Amino acid sequence: MAIKSSATARADSADFRTIIANKLPLMDVRAPIEFEKGAFGQSINHPLMNNDERAEVGLCYKNKGQAAAITLGNALVCGQSKASRLAHWQNFAQENPQGYLYCFRGGLRSQTVQGWLKESGVNYPLITGGYKALRQFLLNELEQLALHPLTILAGNTGSGKTPFLAHCANSLDLEGAAGHRGSSFGGFVTAQANQINFENKLAEQYIQGKFSLAQRLVLEDEGRLIGSVHLPESLRQAMTLAPVVVIEESLDYRLEQIYQEYIIKMTAQYQLAYGEEQGFIAFSEYLAQGLFKVRKRLGTERYGQLKQIQSMALSQQQKGQLAYHLDWLKPLLSEYYDPMYQYQLGLKADRVVFQGNNAQCLAFIEDK
Missing domain, CATH: 3.40.250.10 (Rhodanese-like domain)
Structure with missing residues (x-):
């Protein structure tokens, strides 16, 4: 043949x-x-x-x-x-x-x-x-990516930035390429991409978008690290100079988003991968490790309190009552994620060009 x-x-x-x-x-x-x-x-x-x-x-x-x-x-x-x-x-x-x-x-x-x-x-x-x-061709493409005009999409945890990007034809999903959502609970069931594969995936995503060099690209606001991988330095530098659009949604809206993301979806994914019993054990460890990672910022006493509430919520989940997780997710948002986000947003306040809910931000970006 x-x-x-x-x-x-x-x-x-x-x-x-x-x-x-x-x-x-x-x-x-x-x-x-x-x-x-x-x-x-x-x-x-x-x-x-x-x-x-x-x-x-x-x-x-x-x-x-x-x-x-x-x-x-x-x-x-x-x-x-x-x-x-x-x-x-x-x-x-x-x-x-x-x-x-x-x-x-x-x-x-x-x-x-x-x-x-x-x-x-x-x-x-x-x-x-x-x-x-x-591989060298892909690395060269990442340098080209950093030359595009960029818009950075920011917003409190749970504001829906990742789904938002899916509605933007001129966006790139950094967290998708990294295989990590960037937070202490950001891992998935499958192992995160290593640095080389992260760079390869990001470059592939960029090439497959077939963008013209003059086209403005929308990227989610990220620090240097996304889980265990780091952004290419040229891209990170370009992102620190780009205008920022901020999604603003209510605490209740955001709480529902992370409840769905961290509890409902992750339970299903772990049990699909490991079976119902072992999957629930692995899911429980995932939640415990996520909370442990932020213990220093929460403080020893508050960490202990939320850990106890989380353990009780897991016990209730085994009885079919998942909503108890809201009792530790809500203070996690208001006491840890939100203050951290407000501090970080303050550092880039002079670059903020628009603030609004998901629909308003999407309309603003599409208009530009």
Whole structure:
């Protein structure tokens, strides 16, 4: 089966934007450990070598040179292991005829996979420069992102900033790329993206938006850190100079939002992931850890009080009474999040250009 002609055996930097913008499938033939450290949203890992084989070949390359390493690699990946891996590559190529393959630098591993595929009758293109070149392209795009005119969307916790962004055609979701909502309760059931994958996801989101450089982009107000990852410095600097739009909603409105977000949705997600019993245990630990993270700002005595109320609410939840969580969420908003937000907003008061509820802020941004 001929998937691609030899004339299209490579994709270089001129093709990278098309590949990312259109989410063309990518087959990553690096070892799983490399894939876990950093990959792309549309990539799937079908390695040439597993982690142990890669380490063995790498040590051989270091001690005996390239020729010996190639010989060892061919000895390690042969027979049934080669046939099994080749079948995965063939299936990927068959199912994704518009895709590409890559290794770290577009060198021996991707060329080996491409060669073995060709011997089996499949012509499939590779990425020139491999993961490293495509990763550098994304980093360059993040620098471009920082050059856009920006509007920063601020607002108290629970004011609905993330849903708001979903209604803005010219917005980017920093927290979505980070896999974290930015607060002490901001984690999800799945682990947060590492720094490399956060940067990759943000750049991919930016490219897929297909924005013109003159277009104003709307970003949620964030500090340097979103969970355990940090904003690119050029973007962070640009955000500190941008005008600010502030969503203002009532305490009751915001309380309902975080109740839905932290209690209803997170309970469902943990139980979906771990089952009803273990999921509830994991959910309870998530809430306890979130409150523990803000104990210093609450003060020892107040933290102890809210911890006790939270524990009682969890007990009531097991009986089907979830509303008891409002008894600790409400003071958490009014005594911790709101004062912290007011202080932070005061630091950027001279940049505030509009304040209003969700509908008013959306109308203002769309008008601009």
